[in-house]
Amino acid sequence: MQSTTFHSVHEAWRGILQQIKSVGECVxxxxxxxxxxxxFGEQARDYVELLGASITVEAPRDRLVNSEARSISPAFLLANVIYAMSGSDDLSRIIHYNSRGTPFSDDGATLPNALGKRLCGLDTIDQFSACRSLLERDPSSRRAVVSLYSPDDAGSPSRDCPCLLHLHFLKRGDTLSCVVGVRSQSAAMLFPYDAFLVSMLQESMAVSLDAELGPLIFHFGSLHYYVDEEALVDLVLSESLPYPACMPPMKQAASDVLTELISAEEAIRTHGTLPAGLALDDYWRVYLKALRAAAQSRDSSLTPVDVEQSCFSYLF
Structure with missing residues (x-):
């Protein structure tokens, strides 16, 4: 199947849903x-699938989607980036924002194959930092690959099997592209979250290398939505909503201010506040204010005044 190019993640999301609906096969x-x-064994769910599809997002910073039919949780969207960058597999830290993670845990305490754990939390290597160091030494390297799927996963008895296979960072000239291998992509429900996370990782890597943000390329093994989601897909495709604003350029790489981001997320999660004196620029301050507002709005009707003028305002 030929690769399709889109400008934004919003356009890519609608585009892949339309492609699956038009030419996908029921499995x-x-x-x-x-x-x-x-x-998890209760009911087989038939799905409509494209095999071997590929897409390119030309402007990964344009990473937000807008839909009333498929509402996006801003709290989980924003917190998941910090959770992944922290290298954690602690279930309690992420189910605070998304309780749907609970059934994927084998022991009720961890997500054994959490993306962040494999990204930068392994005992033997921090793959994200290793890729950064490699590209600093050899900008033309083709070896800057984060492996997220291990040989043991094929026969693992775990409920938590990685959907992402790898992240391949390629610096050409002044531009950093990222090629993402995906085992299984839930197009209707999870693509907006996955694209947001991966594009944030890509931009953090680009900033740390003083590179421009290049295309984000996805190669999907199985790109699908479930038959019981078809009515939702039709609603999404029928919407005529304004496109969300593009996020501003990241100035401080997430990996360079990770201690502050982890501290801030913990304070938001446990106390609903932001710690004072964080060494963060306006980009991350607005990001964290949006996370705090989103976390508050889960339990109250507070108006997120502090993000009214930001690119995140439409999410509330």
Missing amino acids: PGTVDALSVGSA
Whole structure:
């Protein structure tokens, strides 16, 4: 299948949903009791699928989507980036924002194959930092690959099987591109979150290398939505909502201010406040204010005044 190019993540999301609807093939649902595709053994869910699809997002900073039919949780969207960059597999830290992570845990305490754990939390190596160091030494390297799927995953008895296979960072001239290998992509429900996370990782890497943000390229093994989501897909495709604003350029790489970001997220999660004296620029201050407002709005009707003028305001 030929690759399709889109300007923004919003356009890419609508585009892949339309492609699946137009030319996808219906596949009988998996019966694997370890898979969310069978509701963990309760019910096989047939799905409509494209095999081997590829897309390119030309402007990954334009990473937000807008939909009333498929509402996006701003709290989870924003917190998940910090959670991944922290290298954690602690279930409690992320289910505060998204309780749907609970069934993927085997022990009720951890997500054994959490993306962040493999990205930068392994005992043997911080893959994200290693890729940065490699590209600093050799900007033309083709070896800057973060492996997110291990040989053990194919036969693992875990419910938590990585959907992303790898992140391949390629610096050409002054531009950093990222090629993402995806085992299985839930197009309707998860693509907006996955694209946001990966594009933030890409931009953090680009900033740390003093590079411009280049294209974000996805190669999907299985790109699909479930048959029981088809009505939702039709609603999303019928919407005529304004495109969300593009996020501003990142100035401080997330990896360079990670201690502050982790501290701030913990304070928001546990106390609903932001710590004073954080060594962060306006980009990350607005980001954290949006996270705080989103976390508050989950339990109250507080108006997120401090993000009214930001690119995140439409999410509330």
